[in-house]
Amino acid sequence: MMVKIGVLALQGAVSEHIRSIEVCGGEAIIVKSRDDLTLVDGLILPGGESTTIRKLMDRYDMLTPLKEFASAGKPMFGTCAGLILLAQKIVGYDFAHIGVLNATVERNSFGRQVDSFETNLEVKDIATDFPAVFIRAPHIVEVESDVEILATHENKIVMVRQGHLLGCSFHPELTVDHRITAYFTEMVKESLAKKAAV
Amino acid sequence: MTINQTGTDRVKRGMAEMQKGGVIMDVINAEQAKIAEAAGAVAVMALERVPSDIRAAGGVARMADPRIMEEVMGAVSIPVMAKARIGHITEARILEAMGVDYIDESEVLTPADEEYHLRKSEFTVPFVCGCKDLGEAARRIGEGASMLRTKGEPGTGNIVEAVRHLRKVNAHVRKIVHMNEDELMTEAKILGAPYEVLLQIKHNGKLPVVNFAAGGVATPADAALMMELGADGVFVGSGIFKSENPEKFARAIVEATTHYQDYNLLVEISKDLGIPMKGIEISRLALEDRMQDRGW
Numbered sequence: 087m088m089v090k091i092g093v094l095a096l097q098g099a100v101s102e103h104i105r106s107i108e109v110c111g112g113e114a115i116i117v118k119s120r121d122d123l124t125l126v127d128g129l130i131l132p133g134g135e136s137t138t139i140r141k142l143m144d145r146y147d148m149l150t151p152l153k154e155f156a157s158a159g160k161p162m163f164g165t166c167a168g169l170i171l172l173a174q175k176i177v178g179y180d181f182a183h184i185g186v187l188n189a190t191v192e193r194n195s196f197g198r199q200v201d202s203f204e205t206n207l208e209v210k211d212i213a214t215d216f217p218a219v220f221i222r223a224p225h226i227v228e229v230e231s232d233v234e235i236l237a238t239h240e241n242k243i244v245m246v247r248q249g250h251l252l253g254c255s256f257h258p259e260l261t262v263d264h265r266i267t268a269y270f271t272e273m274v275k276e277s278l279a280k281k282a283a284v
Numbered sequence: 285m286t287i288n289q290t291g292t293d294r295v296k297r298g299m300a301e302m303q304k305g306g307v308i309m310d311v312i313n314a315e316q317a318k319i320a321e322a323a324g325a326v327a328v329m330a331l332e333r334v335p336s337d338i339r340a341a342g343g344v345a346r347m348a349d350p351r352i353m354e355e356v357m358g359a360v361s362i363p364v365m366a367k368a369r370i371g372h373i374t375e376a377r378i379l380e381a382m383g384v385d386y387i388d389e390s391e392v393l394t395p396a397d398e399e400y401h402l403r404k405s406e407f408t409v410p411f412v413c414g415c416k417d418l419g420e421a422a423r424r425i426g427e428g429a430s431m432l433r434t435k436g437e438p439g440t441g442n443i444v445e446a447v448r449h450l451r452k453v454n455a456h457v458r459k460i461v462h463m464n465e466d467e468l469m470t471e472a473k474i475l476g477a478p479y480e481v482l483l484q485i486k487h488n489g490k491l492p493v494v495n496f497a498a499g500g501v502a503t504p505a506d507a508a509l510m511m512e513l514g515a516d517g518v519f520v521g522s523g524i525f526k527s528e529n530p531e532k533f534a535r536a537i538v539e540a541t542t543h544y545q546d547y548n549l550l551v552e553i554s555k556d557l558g559i560p561m562k563g564i565e566i567s568r569l570a571l572e573d574r575m576q577d578r579g580w
Binding site: 095096097098099100101102118133134135137138141142145166167193194198199200201202203204205219220221222257260261 | 287288289290291292294295298299301302303304305306321322323324325326327361362363380383384385386408409410538539542543
């Protein structure tokens, strides 16, 4: 079964995710509008500048459809800026964006660009040696009990799953290691199977 | 192994990948930086004067006062870039020490070295450099640039040179991709380009780094045009804060860059913006005033 996975393409590293979805056997769809969103079974929120992506979401009334997408149980995966967009709370801000992931994130918490780094990471159920690229990355400060921690680095939470929602601080799309995208593709397949069973 | 590696190609080039589809705006103070961020800029370029004012002022244009950078870095959460003179190792090291997120080794400033560019691979901070053609682009990548921008002609509000340079680079990339590998070394010799970079282009089908458009973007339609021609994003220098209504222009250029093929939307975006920056006809520009010819 070919699943349709969208990549939110308001700004950011879209083409890398598209390629990774295709390598994992999914059909990749560029999502720029509410209409595009109705075409996909799962959605990746890419890295980019979260402030920019949010502003463009607001201008095209995409925030509510994105919340509805999540509450309909359709899988979403946020990388870096995408994680910030999913989180329920952001340190230092009195507002959130899509706000469906029961976690608090802190922006740029590893420092500025000169502090950006790559490292090998153990990711639960996925890899013991995932090449993780952190670019002006956020981290997850705390999570609620329904959120499973999949990876930590230097005692900071950097990847989590909450049912059909997946989020990470780093950029799997910047590497040729497609295991995390493959994991998300499976999540999308499972959600479709569940829907078909109902 | 859990050692953190900083300053790798992947981290430096990746940072530019995250800027794709976005607009990077020139700002001269914290107030302008906030306007740019509120409008949806993906980064700001902090400098002492925008290119059109550098033109008007004449004299030697240098790295901005670190105080300006500090104020801008304190004012916004988006990345802050800054310009160093071509070949000015120390200006670049000062900017790196300050923690700016990206350095533009820029022809907009007066070159410090008329023979050599910076050896950018030696720095932890990533660099963006200008290019007019593929030879220049490949030389900059060879030196370690992690991002490119077409040069255009800065501070003119005239898109013609940016179009020329982007078309030229992209046409040459297509040529390389379709060349027989036997022919690449001679092509490298003709272009004055590192062979390895051409080989990478041939294998990947594209430049190994992100390439933005710059130098003459003054309207939303200009920004959309550059995206249409294959730019990964857009730098706007004088076009925003030299227009009649910077907030409106900034917002409109951001939207046009995202939705560059949605022409009905571009109609709405382009309405009632007020007067764009006053432009300069390129043929009226004396040869010695052309910034695009700086760089080797």
